[in-house]
Amino acid sequence: MSPSTPLGAGILLAPSILSADFARLGDAVAAAERGGADLIHVDVMDGHFVPNITIGPPVVKSLKKVATVPLDVHLMITDPDKYIGPFAEAGAAMISVHVEVLPHLHRTIQAIKALGVKAGVVLNPSTPVVDISEVASDVDFVLVMSVNPGFGGQSFIPRSESKVAEVRALLDRAGNKGLVEIDGGIDMTTVGRVVKAGARMLVAGNAIFGKPDPEKAARELKAAAMAALPK
Ligand code: DX5
Ligand code: ZN
Numbered sequence: 001m002s003p004s005t006p007l008g009a010g011i012l013l014a015p016s017i018l019s020a021d022f023a024r025l026g027d028a029v030a031a032a033e034r035g036g037a038d039l040i041h042v043d044v045m046d047g048h049f050v051p052n053i054t055i056g057p058p059v060v061k062s063l064k065k066v067a068t069v070p071l072d073v074h075l076m077i078t079d080p081d082k083y084i085g086p087f088a089e090a091g092a093a094m095i096s097v098h099v100e101v102l103p104h105l106h107r108t109i110q111a112i113k114a115l116g117v118k119a120g121v122v123l124n125p126s127t128p129v130v131d132i133s134e135v136a137s138d139v140d141f142v143l144v145m146s147v148n149p150g151f152g153g154q155s156f157i158p159r160s161e162s163k164v165a166e167v168r169a170l171l172d173r174a175g176n177k178g179l180v181e182i183d184g185g186i187d188m189t190t191v192g193r194v195v196k197a198g199a200r201m202l203v204a205g206n207a208i209f210g211k212p213d214p215e216k217a218a219r220e221l222k223a224a225a226m227a228a229l230p231k
Pocket of ligand 1: 016018019041043074147148149150151152153154183184185186203204205206207
């Protein structure tokens with residue numbers, strides 16, 4: 001994905017490998033792609049910002065060799081400024097950073113873009129949308145957390161639905177066609193609601209890799225998402 005490539009219309013399904021078998025990530029990526037994955041969502045956790053530890057740039061570098069779709073890297077770490085360079089170098093096409101840890105959010109967004117990577121900002125469930133109002137025209141996408149970050153397989157927080165609509169309205173007012181992404185508890189029961197609210201990039205971990213046939217699960221989830229798009 002070049003920096004000028006728009007993130008597109010329609011639905012972008014972003015399976016999260018957090019719920020996959022970490023000893024067989026290549027197989028997980030291939031199955032997700034056969035099932036229609038448009039992106040691969042990579043959850044980076046440092047044990048400080050969130051109470052879990054996952055992966056770093058070397059794993060992203062290996063994923064980059066096997067993935068044919070762009071890597072969407074979600075940084076759940078206390079010091080993202082220090083690591084956007086290494087993750088971009090490793091092959092991230094998109095990097096999202098949490099507003100809760102960034103006093104100089106505008107600068108961080110520009111730094112991500114300067115590396116030729118799409119820049120996204122992430123809101124925790126307790127973070128108000130107003131916190132990104134001053135960067136609404138700068139971001140390439142906004143990620144709304146619909147669970148508290150740290151673990152896969154949690155339940156969708158219903159308030160996230162109206163938050164997606166609020167973020168979409170903010171971006172529209174800023175003339176920004178960037179997409180709203182949603183992450184956490186997305187499955188066959190919640191996917192239609194979030195698409196109707198305006199989400200177009202859909203992260204799903206447990207609903208795909210927690211199933212015996214991830215390829216089929218991805219295909220069915222994407223079909224359900226597409227069916228909920230406005231006609
Ligand atoms: C949560 C992560 C998510 C997670 C979603 O901290 O950011 O990407 O993998 O998992 P599910 O879809 O299982 O809620
Ligand atoms: Zn995530």
